[in-house]
Amino acid sequence: MATAIVAFTGALWGVYWLPVRSLGEMGLPGAWGTVAITTAAALLLFPLAIRRRGQFARSDRTALASIALGGAAFALYSIAFMYGRVAIIILLYFLTPVWSTLIGRYVMGWQTSRLRVLAILVGLAGLSIMLSADAQLPLPRGAGEWMALFAGFLWSVGTTGMRAKSDLDPGPAAFVFAIGAAVTALTLAPFLEPLRSGPYGGGFAAPLGLAIATGGVWWGLSTASLMWAAVRLEPARVGILLMTEVVVGAVSAAVLAAEQLAPLELVGGALVLCAGVLEVWPVRRGAPHQPS
Template sequence: MQPGFAAAAFASFSSSTVRVSAVVALSAVAWGCWWIPLRHIDGFGLKGDWTSVVVLGIAAVCLMPFILGRLGRLLRAGPMVWGAGLFFGAMFSTYQHGLINGDIVRVTLLFYLAPVWGTLLGLAFLGERFSWLRVAVIVLGFAGVTVILDHTGGVPTPQGPGEWMGLASGMAFAVGATFAHRVTGDYELEKTWLSLASGAGLSTLFALVNPAYSTPTAEQALQALPFVIAVVVVILIPITWAMVWGAQRLDPGRVSLLLMLEVVAASITATLIAGESYGMAKLAGTAMILAAGATEAFSETADGEVS
């Protein structure tokens, strides 16, 4: 390999877009495996949303020493930072509820209607141009979900709270990414902490109003604590930072496209580890939803070239 080629390759990877995209892609693969530690924690007796309360709450506490030094900055951050943090928090809470209680692949695919919601928000609030490509995003996305949800009994709708939460999480992510895209300045830490703290708060509300989840005992919490801390420090905080960091530096459609690597990771792990079936309906729906994300990214690239 010639030195000039190596230098060119390094310079290409060092470019802002490529570097940020690589970080987001790696975080997406980790998110695709996120259901595994969640269900392991659930097995300690921290059932359902109590798993999210403990995981997100400990993560927020871990970041408290850093956020206290920037408290004034947080309070003055403005509505875009707070909006991004709060909606990402809602995404955390609803998505984790779905992964723990629902079909992993179906919940993940419902979340990945995010490019459709991102397209609609971009047209409504970001001044993006209407195009047939954007129509294709919406049609492909909804067609994919229709196939996955199997509407033989009538109108295709999510089945059970887990799948509804998966759908809601995609909407929350699209709104959060739209807010994050309009943030100016370095606010990754503030947005990350806000998303974790608000996610823990919303999960607490879910847990308290759901009679199916009894409050965990102190013994159960103490048994789970070492594993939870390890998961938070090694996995959750890094991939959360990567998502928030990338969402500010890339357009919402590109972020959604890169995060679709999560679908691949979730499908493989859910089939091999959880034993979930992956038939033709899921395969066809997956292809349509991934095509919607790819079309959204292409439409934004085309818009950039035109402008």
């Protein structure tokens, strides 16, 4: 069940860029659309958090920080869609198996199999090829690509902490997740682009409705489901299952936004996906031993 939920969540997030960019076109540029979405999600989840407020007092502080950090990662990822190509943003974010393995090995002290070492090398090779496709240094270009890369790292840190410490129910966890995202987006928004002061072309009803719907479906329902599943799976396994988002995102961007990848970018992206496959392979065989 946890595996199926994470895979479906990835597919759903593969079209998340559509409402984000739509809000930008409606007058919420830069991070302001993400502010609206995450604030709506937090408000929708607030009644559930109040009913189970006792869990917050009993919960490990590291777990709460890890969940909020995961929300911050998703906020950066959401904002990145406003500043880069969809497929590249998704692929940069989905280097999470590389970061998860490194964190698990050197921070948590978990054993690392040879296949996981190979996954790191393949993932980093894919990153280098993808970012040097136009004969430039293999570094992220533009704010969107840097945010996506950093978001993937933060998500790996967050999921590692969630798995090790979290005992929150999915609803309260999703609330903390949304709060972490909303604070991050609101902090960044004024530095990226100013908020429009004039009236919106179609009034406030359309962006408000879209923000509430997006916050409810993506940040509320799907995130609560993901919180439930993430603590039952290895961080690296979560990363590979969420890669359904890569396929859905790349196809939807090509069809709906005419965003095409260059041949070398496709090669690099394929290597990133291969790294994810190598990452999860020993998990299925039960090779690594990790503390419970």
